[in-house]
Amino acid sequence: MGFPDRIERTVELAHPPATVWTALTTADGLRAWFGDEAEIDLRPGGLGRVAWIGERSAEIRVERVEEPAVFGFTWQVDGMPEDDPRRTYVEFTLRERDGGTRLTVVESGFAQLPDGQYPATYRSHVEGWARELDELAASLDAG
Numbered sequence: 001m002g003f004p005d006r007i008e009r010t011v012e013l014a015h016p017p018a019t020v021w022t023a024l025t026t027a028d029g030l031r032a033w034f035g036d037e038a039e040i041d042l043r044p045g046g047l048g049r050v051a052w053i054g055e056r057s058a059e060i061r062v063e064r065v066e067e068p069a070v071f072g073f074t075w076q077v078d079g080m081p082e083d084d085p086r087r088t089y090v091e092f093t094l095r096e097r098d099g100g101t102r103l104t105v106v107e108s109g110f111a112q113l114p115d116g117q118y119p120a121t122y123r124s125h126v127e128g129w130a131r132e133l134d135e136l137a138a139s140l141d142a143g
Helices: 017-025 027-031 118-142
Strands: 006-013 037-040 047-052 056-066 070-076 087-097 100-108
Touching: 006 118, 017 027, 017 070, 017 087, 017 100, 017 118, 027 037, 037 056, 056 087, 100 118
Parallel strands: none
Antiparallel strands: 006 100, 037 047, 047 056, 056 070, 070 087, 087 100
């Protein structure tokens, strides 16, 4: 039996795509909702890092930048050794809708994980994206 390879979530945000884009692709924007610390070099091949103080940090590599519609990156799989080459791919797609933005995030690459690690990692990311997207919406609404 295979495991699901991807997580997909869509949220409706009451903010224009340019505002959502800034929240997704700048260090200040990311710090407001996605981790306590962030840095990013916004260009394909650019590197960045997000960190949740007391929990974990993750190195990211920017893969796709199509302002203001698509932003994608790969990142380390939590719980894997730092030198493990396996990474998951996260892609945000922004579509203008009724003056706001329909934001879809897809994270894929979970099927490559070892059987013993897959369930906990997949569940953690399912829960994590729900929580993080709620934090994104709250951050934008507060701004």
